[in-house]
Amino acid sequence: MAYLIRRMEDKDIPQVLQLDHEAYPTQWPRPTYSGIKHELRNRLARYIVAVKQAEPQPALMKNNNNSGLQQALSYVKHLFDHDRFFGPEQPRPNSEYIIGMAGFWIMVDEAHITTIATREVYRRQGIGEWLLIAVIETALELKANVITLEVRASNKPAQELYQKYAFKHVGLRRRYYTDNGEDALIMTTDTLTSDTFKSYFEKLKEAHRKRWTDLYTAMPGTTAAMPQGGRP
């Protein structure tokens, strides 16, 4: 298995809708295929996905020397293996499974995070933090000065993540969430280009890289060794 972060594309939308439903079950109205497609074409928006890639199956790769019968048997075995061992939460061989996503809007010099989410079974494995790192890097490339967001007052995991990255609680939007009337905390970073933030961010990135080495390992036979944030 290999992992990467890349720009969200139209082909990702069905999985993104699934993930969105899992991450925000009470949100209404629900995002739609056409709504996300439209967002992906918005010049002010950036959306990225964290992807788990399955290694190509040798029997299905081109240029192997197996006989036709061996290839057919191997293919049947591969189908059987997939159903039995991979299960629904795993990527199919030669395919990508979206395990996280994030998005933000750039408004003048401010990046406003609109979503960040990890599939439930992949939580607490460094994915949300990896996405946030990619968001911060992309925001820096786009010359944003600060990053801001709203988060539910009850959403402690997300607040902890943002606090880890030096977001501060700067305000409150009362009854911001229409599903249950919950308040939103407004959280914001300091100036991204300040020396304090930059050196703190570099330390956090290094610690993440050391702790979650699997995320930074390339697929055998590929050259894309380093994960990349959603490049503009």
Ligand SMILES: CC(C)(COP(=O)(O)OP(=O)(O)OC[C@H]1O[C@@H](n2cnc3c(N)ncnc32)[C@H](O)[C@@H]1OP(=O)(O)O)[C@@H](O)C(=O)NCCC(=O)NCCS
């Ligand atoms: C918030 C969310 C994206 C975190 O994703 P994740 O992949 O589990 O996060 P990570 O494993 O990278 O954790 C990074 C940091 O986040 C914080 N964190 C994540 N889950 C936490 C939890 N359950 N309790 C406390 N802190 C938590 C910690 O500070 C953690 O750092 P640590 O490992 O050094 O303690 C995830 O819980 C999620 O998708 N929630 C549903 C969607 C959502 O609410 N998004 C936020 C909208 S504002």
